[in-house]
Amino acid sequence: MEFRLIYRGALPSGDARGAPREKHRIRKEFHPQLRELWSQDPGLHAQSKQRFLRSDVDGTIYPAEYEGQPFAKTWLEWIADDHERCGTRFVPLVSNKGGFSCALDILFLRRDAPGGLLGSGGDLDNRLKVLFDALKMPGSNDELGGYSIDAANENPFFCLLEDDRLVSRVSVTTDRLIKPLEHNEKQDDVFLVIHVTVVNPLAIFAGGRLV
Numbered sequence: 001m002e003f004r005l006i007y008r009g010a011l012p013s014g015d016a017r018g019a020p021r022e023k024h025r026i027r028k029e030f031h032p033q034l035r036e037l038w039s040q041d042p043g044l045h046a047q048s049k050q051r052f053l054r055s056d057v058d059g060t061i062y063p064a065e066y067e068g069q070p071f072a073k074t075w076l077e078w079i080a081d082d083h084e085r086c087g088t089r090f091v092p093l094v095s096n097k098g099g100f101s102c103a104l105d106i107l108f109l110r111r112d113a114p115g116g117l118l119g120s121g122g123d124l125d126n127r128l129k130v131l132f133d134a135l136k137m138p139g140s141n142d143e144l145g146g147y148s149i150d151a152a153n154e155n156p157f158f159c160l161l162e163d164d165r166l167v168s169r170v171s172v173t174t175d176r177l178i179k180p181l182e183h184n185e186k187q188d189d190v191f192l193v194i195h196v197t198v199v200n201p202l203a204i205f206a207g208g209r210l211v
Contacts, residue, residue: 001197005192007192020142027135049074088155092161094160094161101168102198104169105194105195106128106171108173109192110189132164
């Protein structure tokens with residue numbers, strides 16, 4: 001599976017004051033994009049519609065139509081229920097349970113002059129660490145940075161990663177952003193195009209479902 005995420009705005013270094021709040025602000029930018037991916041991708045969309053039963057004994061999944069039981073849920077809902085924290089449920093596309101990983105190819109555009117990559121806005125490594133933290137689920141309420149959960153629009157909350165250790169490869173191409181500043185932009189703001197490739201060395205789908 002391949003797709004692209006877009007981010008435009010501030011990307012401070014990891015040691016910046018208020019870093020947890022900045023990370024969750026960026027996380028909130030990716031949430032609607034990933035929600036739309038689940039809606040548009042045929043395989044993911046099917047998993048958000050077809051209903052299953054799960055055994056309380058061994059976790060085995062049964063198609064609901066075979067069992068005729070009222071306690072069935074979509075596979076998306078089972079994922080969300082398994083990742084409840086911080087007052088909401090999360091849906092990581094890449095999770096530990098299924099053995100998935102992903103490769104990230106990042107086009108990193110900024111308004112620094114050539115040779116200024118380590119200058120304004122913080123060094124590249126620390127800024128990327130903020131990005132990786134924003135791509136994963138928060139580990140605790142502290143990582144929400146004071147934001148409250150929007151129960152109407154953020155339950156479930158869609159993320160790319162359950163854990164940033166699931167990133168198997170990163171490639172970064174940097175270049176100058178030549179788009180003029182708009183009234184709500186700052187000189188240090190960035191424009192990122194993140195090409196995501198989701199891979200599983202064993203099987204991308206198990207029984208037609210993400211695992």
